[in-house]
Amino acid sequence: MTLAAAPHRELGLTDAEYDGICERLGRDPNALELAVFSLMWSEHCAYKHSKKLLRMLPTEGPHVVMGPGENAGVVDVGDDLAVAFKVESHNHPSAVEPFEGAATGVGGILRDIFAVGARPIAVLDSLRFGELDSARSRYLFDGAVKGIGHYGNSIGVPTVGGEVYFEPAYEQNCLVNAMCVGIARRERLIRSAAAGVGNRLVLLGARTGRDGIGGASVLASAELSEDEASKRPTVQIGDPFEESKLVECCLELLDRELLASLQDLGAAGLSSSSSEMASKGEVGLDIDVSRVPLREADMEPFEIMISESQERMLCVVEPERLDQVLALCDRWEVRATTIGEVTDTRHLRVFDGEELVGDMPVDALVDDVPLYDLEPEAPAGQIYPAPPARVAERCSAEDALLALLASPNIASKRFVFEQYDPIVGSRTIRRPQSADAAVLVLEADGGSGALAISIDGNGRRVACDPYTGAAEAVLECARNLACVGAEPLGLTNCLNFGNPEKPHIAWQLTRAVEGLRDACLALGVPVVGGNVSLYNEGGDGPIYPSPIVGMVGKLPDPEAVPRTGFAQEGHAIALVGMFAPALEGSELEKLRGRLGDALPPVDLPAHADALVRVRAAVRGVELPTAHDISEGGLACALAECCIEGDLGARVSLDGDEAALFGEGPGGVIVAGPRAAVDSIEGAIVIGEVGGDALEIEGALSVPVSELRTVYEDAIPAAFAG
Amino acid sequence: MKFGVVRFPGSCDEVDALMACRRFADADLLWHGDSDLAGIDAVVVPGGFSYGDYLRVGAIARFSPLMESVIEFARDGGPVLGICNGFQVLCEASLLPGALLPNDSLRFVCRQVEVAVENPDTPFTRACDQGDLLSIPVKHTTGRYYAPPGTLPEEQVVLRYAPGHNPNGSMNDVAGVCNEAGNVMGLMPHPEHAVDPLTGSADGGRLFESLAMVPVA
Numbered sequence: 001m002t003l004a005a006a007p008h009r010e011l012g013l014t015d016a017e018y019d020g021i022c023e024r025l026g027r028d029p030n031a032l033e034l035a036v037f038s039l040m041w042s043e044h045c046a047y048k049h050s051k052k053l054l055r056m057l058p059t060e061g062p063h064v065v066m067g068p069g070e071n072a073g074v075v076d077v078g079d080d081l082a083v084a085f086k087v088e089s090h091n092h093p094s095a096v097e098p099f100e101g102a103a104t105g106v107g108g109i110l111r112d113i114f115a116v117g118a119r120p121i122a123v124l125d126s127l128r129f130g131e132l133d134s135a136r137s138r139y140l141f142d143g144a145v146k147g148i149g150h151y152g153n154s155i156g157v158p159t160v161g162g163e164v165y166f167e168p169a170y171e172q173n174c175l176v177n178a179m180c181v182g183i184a185r186r187e188r189l190i191r192s193a194a195a196g197v198g199n200r201l202v203l204l205g206a207r208t209g210r211d212g213i214g215g216a217s218v219l220a221s222a223e224l225s226e227d228e229a230s231k232r233p234t235v236q237i238g239d240p241f242e243e244s245k246l247v248e249c250c251l252e253l254l255d256r257e258l259l260a261s262l263q264d265l266g267a268a269g270l271s272s273s274s275s276e277m278a279s280k281g282e283v284g285l286d287i288d289v290s291r292v293p294l295r296e297a298d299m300e301p302f303e304i305m306i307s308e309s310q311e312r313m314l315c316v317v318e319p320e321r322l323d324q325v326l327a328l329c330d331r332w333e334v335r336a337t338t339i340g341e342v343t344d345t346r347h348l349r350v351f352d353g354e355e356l357v358g359d360m361p362v363d364a365l366v367d368d369v370p371l372y373d374l375e376p377e378a379p380a381g382q383i384y385p386a387p388p389a390r391v392a393e394r395c396s397a398e399d400a401l402l403a404l405l406a407s408p409n410i411a412s413k414r415f416v417f418e419q420y421d422p423i424v425g426s427r428t429i430r431r432p433q434s435a436d437a438a439v440l441v442l443e444a445d446g447g448s449g450a451l452a453i454s455i456d457g458n459g460r461r462v463a464c465d466p467y468t469g470a471a472e473a474v475l476e477c478a479r480n481l482a483c484v485g486a487e488p489l490g491l492t493n494c495l496n497f498g499n500p501e502k503p504h505i506a507w508q509l510t511r512a513v514e515g516l517r518d519a520c521l522a523l524g525v526p527v528v529g530g531n532v533s534l535y536n537e538g539g540d541g542p543i544y545p546s547p548i549v550g551m552v553g554k555l556p557d558p559e560a561v562p563r564t565g566f567a568q569e570g571h572a573i574a575l576v577g578m579f580a581p582a583l584e585g586s587e588l589e590k591l592r593g594r595l596g597d598a599l600p601p602v603d604l605p606a607h608a609d610a611l612v613r614v615r616a617a618v619r620g621v622e623l624p625t626a627h628d629i630s631e632g633g634l635a636c637a638l639a640e641c642c643i644e645g646d647l648g649a650r651v652s653l654d655g656d657e658a659a660l661f662g663e664g665p666g667g668v669i670v671a672g673p674r675a676a677v678d679s680i681e682g683a684i685v686i687g688e689v690g691g692d693a694l695e696i697e698g699a700l701s702v703p704v705s706e707l708r709t710v711y712e713d714a715i716p717a718a719f720a721g
Numbered sequence: 722m723k724f725g726v727v728r729f730p731g732s733c734d735e736v737d738a739l740m741a742c743r744r745f746a747d748a749d750l751l752w753h754g755d756s757d758l759a760g761i762d763a764v765v766v767p768g769g770f771s772y773g774d775y776l777r778v779g780a781i782a783r784f785s786p787l788m789e790s791v792i793e794f795a796r797d798g799g800p801v802l803g804i805c806n807g808f809q810v811l812c813e814a815s816l817l818p819g820a821l822l823p824n825d826s827l828r829f830v831c832r833q834v835e836v837a838v839e840n841p842d843t844p845f846t847r848a849c850d851q852g853d854l855l856s857i858p859v860k861h862t863t864g865r866y867y868a869p870p871g872t873l874p875e876e877q878v879v880l881r882y883a884p885g886h887n888p889n890g891s892m893n894d895v896a897g898v899c900n901e902a903g904n905v906m907g908l909m910p911h912p913e914h915a916v917d918p919l920t921g922s923a924d925g926g927r928l929f930e931s932l933a934m935v936p937v938a
Contacts, residue, residue, distance in 0.1 A: 149829050154770045156733030241731050241773025333730055419829045421860045423914050426737045444740065558919060
């Protein structure tokens with residue numbers, strides 16, 4: 001990319017935005033300044049189409065230590081410990097180059113977590129691809145899973161959970177969202193605000209190269225075109241070994257109280273990290289790009305400022321501690337270079353040696369950025385084409401159940417999670433697919449009880465009804481936590497949507513944020529951070545609106561955490577929670593080639609109350625089994641309990657199709673000794689564990705071994721041959 | 722008895738191994754850049770991706786100053802246990818026969834597997850009986866054990882994957898081997914991740930328990 005050939009429009013700025021830059025500078029920007037502004041004012045960095053909407057979300061709660069605005073949200077988990085977490089997207093890079101795109105997505109979210117002083121202890125991922133009968137989708141899926149595994153496994157942070165859905169709307173534009181959770185003693189937390197005029201700015205980690213240049217504006221803030229291969233050079237390359245040293249080095253620097261502030265380098269590299277640190281600290285920064293260690297000798301100053309080379313951190317150090325910082329970095333074999341200092345100018349000034357090559361007010365870069373109002377307009381009907389029909393309108397309940405278990409959205413994700421290390425760190429007591437949420441004990445960290453973590457979001461249901469679908473994502477996360485006995489402490493979200501300048505996308509976004517808000521208010525769970533990924537559109541149109549919700553909760557007794565599988569012959573099976581199954585938006589509807597434009601309304605306060613009762617039941621009585629009813633309805637949930645426990649079940653219920661396969665928030669299956677189950681208020685006993693088949697009276701009877709074969713083979717079979 | 726757990730840049734499971742050792746004896750981390758073994762009685766070379774596993778798994782770690790001392794310690798008869806990447810490092814250092822090749826799936830695999838104790842007469846397995854089945858997780862991309870014909874005597878096979886549990890295509894289901902003298906052992910499964918029923922199994926603790934029984938000189 002040469003700037004001479006790239007005026008502001010090619011950098012993604014409108015004419016009005018260009019005029020705004022000139023006005024704020026009092027002159028025309030030079031090439032470097034224009035490059036920096038184009039990134040800082042991009043959707044990815046400035047949230048210019050979503051910021052006003054995000055102000056709707058509740059961000060306060062009794063456990064909140066750091067809310068939105070810091071590198072990650074932080075909640076108190078007792079015992080003087082705090083947990084930091086955040087979810088972030090790496091969608092467009094992954095659609096261009098899935099392995100490195102997904103790998104660096106993990107690398108980036110890890111840096112957000114240790115940037116606040118927390119040790120990363122868990123990664124989860126939320127993935128969306130086209131249907132697996134498409135070669136492109138298989139390529140993206142396989143590459144993204146390998147990339148996530150490569151980075152997470154190599155750096156020694158367990159990948160403890162996640163979810164993946166396959167829908168035609170993600171064929172061109174896949175989604176790769178990664179969530180990281182970290183733990184810290186409260187006093188070790190650090191903020192990113194630069195402070196102390198005269199303090200040194202020290203760049204840590206990898207050399208700066210040309211990778212990722214323009215990533216933020218070119219990739220993240222425009223629709224994907226046919227010409228993806230030409231964008232491959234704008235995808236960053238990850239080096240988990242470098243990051244592993246960087247994590248340990250930064251955490252030891254913080255332990256020794258040697259840093260005044262710390263910030264990761266993500267989108268827009270040095271430009272955004274430095275200007276955001278300066279903005280939060282209400283100071284200025286001088287940076288000398290000639291001091292930045294380079295991978296290639298002939299880089300231009302503007303390239304150094306906007307490079308998105310991975311595995312770099314920026315910190316502020318008091319001059320008298322500089323020698324200690326450099327010595328510790330040397331021990332960890334982490335490169336550390338003083339590249340500038342804190343000033344009182346409130347300007348970001350860029351020098352190339354002695355020469356001033358850029359001078360921009362920090363306000364203009366970070367705070368005084370144009371924000372846009374959305375112009376939402378509800379579409380007249382469903383805007384997405386119906387998916388192809390795969391199951392006959394009239395089929396037996398057995399055939400429907402087997403078709404659902406073989407649908408990749410429901411089928412076992414063993415193919416995925418066996419490629420991840422979920423156990424490093426020795427905290428994980430519930431591995432993927434063994435319980436509804438990942439569960440990590442805190443004993444070795446000096447804490448009590450355990451953390452529970454879940455990430456959820458069914459884009460197809462949001463496409464049916466953005467408000468209800470988004471609210472359901474929050475409820476599902478909370479329900480997963482309730483199934484392991486955990487109380488939610490905070491929530492992070494990633495809003496993956498299409499082009500917000502289009503009225504129907506603006507409507508989806510607005511309604512979904514309203515749904516998130518109302519569900520969070522009903523549950524009393526604050527939003528402590530998040531990320532927005534817009535312009536997710538390919539040649540075939542926008543993705544399904546996909547708000548992804550990540551939730552962290554705490555439970556008191558790690559020894560009494562239920563599993564998904566049935567535990568013992570003779571246990572009573574009961575339905576708890578508030579469950580009103582309906583076929584609208586269900587997986588069975590999808591398999592029949594239908595996509596509606598409504599979901600049944602959800603009574604949020606009643607659901608919040610019901611979840612409290614589910615949690616109380618899980619905590620209060622002996623319940624070895626608890627599993628929420630989600631895709632595929634009650635019949636699929638029962639089948640999963642049978643498969644995971646390797647036990648059959650005999651169930652009787654009013655078996656119409658909606659009762660068996662209908663979906664909707666609120667339902668939970670529990671199983672345990674009869675007396676324990678009978679003591680749960682409102683529990684409806686529907687059957688008993690036993691035998692070697694799932695028998696639903698009058699509806700179906702299938703051996704567990706057959707259920708398992710269908711469930712386990714579906715995704716590997718897509719890759720066979 | 723005091724364990725020393727090696728920490729290379731890029732190690733992942735060194736703290737897990739340290740905590741596992743401390744269930745049975747004293748233990749400390751050893752820094753890769755030091756050459757002093759600081760009076761320890763047994764060495765654990767842990768899992769992870771030492772030096773990024775660049776060049777070839779275990780190839781760079783083998784040349785660290787600490788490893789030079791560990792090699793000398795092993796040649797003098799000191800007990801050395803290599804887990805996963807540590808196994809790869811010990812093979813690279815020629816302390817153990819054979820080599821670890823990419824899994825036959827060419828993918829990373831993490832799975833709880835069962836391994837059978839083939840040789841209980843080693844410092845690493847003396848708390849076990851012949852044929853005991855241990856449930857221990859594996860997690861690796863490069864774990865397919867191979868030794869040229871005639872280079873691995875049967876008594877040096879310490880652990881075998883139980884039938885149906887070989888996760889990587891290892892030759893003759895070999896999961897763990899020792900050297901001829903019996904004081905150096907490497908295995909691909911992670912016993913440090915099987916020391917507590919709460920996290921899945923306590924069977925791996927038997928290896929650390931065995932080592933803790935070694936008389937201290």
